[in-house]
Amino acid sequence: MRARRERDLANLEDESAIHPDARGRGIGWHLLDLAEAWARERDLERLHVHVVTGDGRRLVEDRGHEVVRYFWRMEIALEAEPPEPDAPAGFEIRGYRPGEDDEELHAVHQEAFAEHWEFTPEQFDRWLKWRASRSDYDPELWRLAIADGAIAGAALAFGERHLGWVLDLAVGPGFRRRGLGEALLRSGFRALWQGGHKRVGLEVDSENETGATRLYERAGMKVTRRYATYEKRLS
Template sequence: MNTHRIRRPQVEDAAAIHDLVSACDLAVLGHVDTTLEDIADELVEPEFDRDTDGWLAEDSDGRPVGWAWACRKGDSDNVDVEVLVRPGTEGLSAGLWALVLGRAKEIAAELGHSGATVDIGVYRADEGKRAEAEAKGFQPATSFHRMRIDFTAPPAPPEPLPGLTLHTGEDEEVRRQAHLVHQEGFADHFGFIKVDYDAWYERRTAQSVNDWSQLIVARVDGEPAAMLHANNAFVPDEDCGYVGTLATLPAYRGRGLGRHLLLRAFAADAARGRKGTILHVDSNNTTPALGLYTSAGMRPVMVIDVWRRRV
């Protein structure tokens, strides 16, 4: 008989949860794709309440065998969820799915919505989880490609553009301009929920991988036009820089600003001694971002599909 104890997670559980997630990664990918820092950041995500939104399942020996959570996105009806069960564990998955879907509906109701739009990310290689999501009523919504470039030689910084100046995020005015560009530049992107500056700033500050010096705002003739925010998310496991956000205001698209910032990020990562640069791109992006990245020398190395359903 399978007996599992399910409790709320604590910040101190990060290492134990990481051990569980690593086992799941290894079974699907053949390598660990999640760092301890990733898990630690999940547990202190400002929009995630450990007392209501997460569940850690343990076996009779106290070993974590299941990890599930639901996390709101601003004040929207969109809720991200995750369900992970240690390979070989029986009789647990269905209960965790029920918990996260029930909590997603509760979150939406608490925010004044009649239902929730629930998203879960699934590695393309994870046939078992894909089948589970489909059985729970989820359908494919979009796909994110992980793109990577490896530096075989130091990449050259881009040539200057007329009227372009670059400014880093240690300054609050620059951060506020970056927030503005991000919110407007991503307005039509899949799953994007606009948030005010304080929430935007709080979430990034809570991330252990954040580095405000890697936030760049591009101004054209003194006006904010584009932004790039890189961080250290892939330094511990891949020794690569990571472009978390790259956005251009609609009025400034087609001028090469995104490419300029991307090439600058490559050069900056190389100067830091990184092996390369990584980013994720939505294959259904409303702008031709995938073509930009491949033309700059990046290649796809992984696909993560987003599955969606209403509850």
């Protein structure tokens, strides 16, 4: 079980799980007891749990949790090397330059996600360290969109073995509705293919207001898993 603090919220992370052979022994109930105690000790008002299975849903519902959001996992199997997409007029898509692009990239990311549900701003050092210290970090998989010398958007991908993962697809608010997000995503597909990753996935809020789900469908991605975020008020 892993939890992190976000404002007034304790967020039980996706890695939290129970092995199938150990289910039905009260372990899930005990873990949620621990999570609630951890949150209360820190005076947090809410606990979020992300649930995939029917058993998991029944467990959290029995403890007073209510659904507040649905998320989708979407994937695509790349059958051939994707071509490098044409950038929209006025933009260039290029690779990431570690150390040179970092602070501006962070600022664009924070602005792009500021209106997303339950977004929590991150300080630059923490934001970069969490991404660059991942075991699947490869700077060759990060693609940036440039307009007039400034970063307008980015696709930040990671990959282990044959699975590629687009963690962040960010387009600055002033550059949306121009096809930039799709061009960045397809450029990310190409980089992942070249890195040996033939299957690509990502996670998206099903109620995303920027049109992200439609963008991913246009790029050929399909929903492979649906899960719910449950919330419990602790005070």
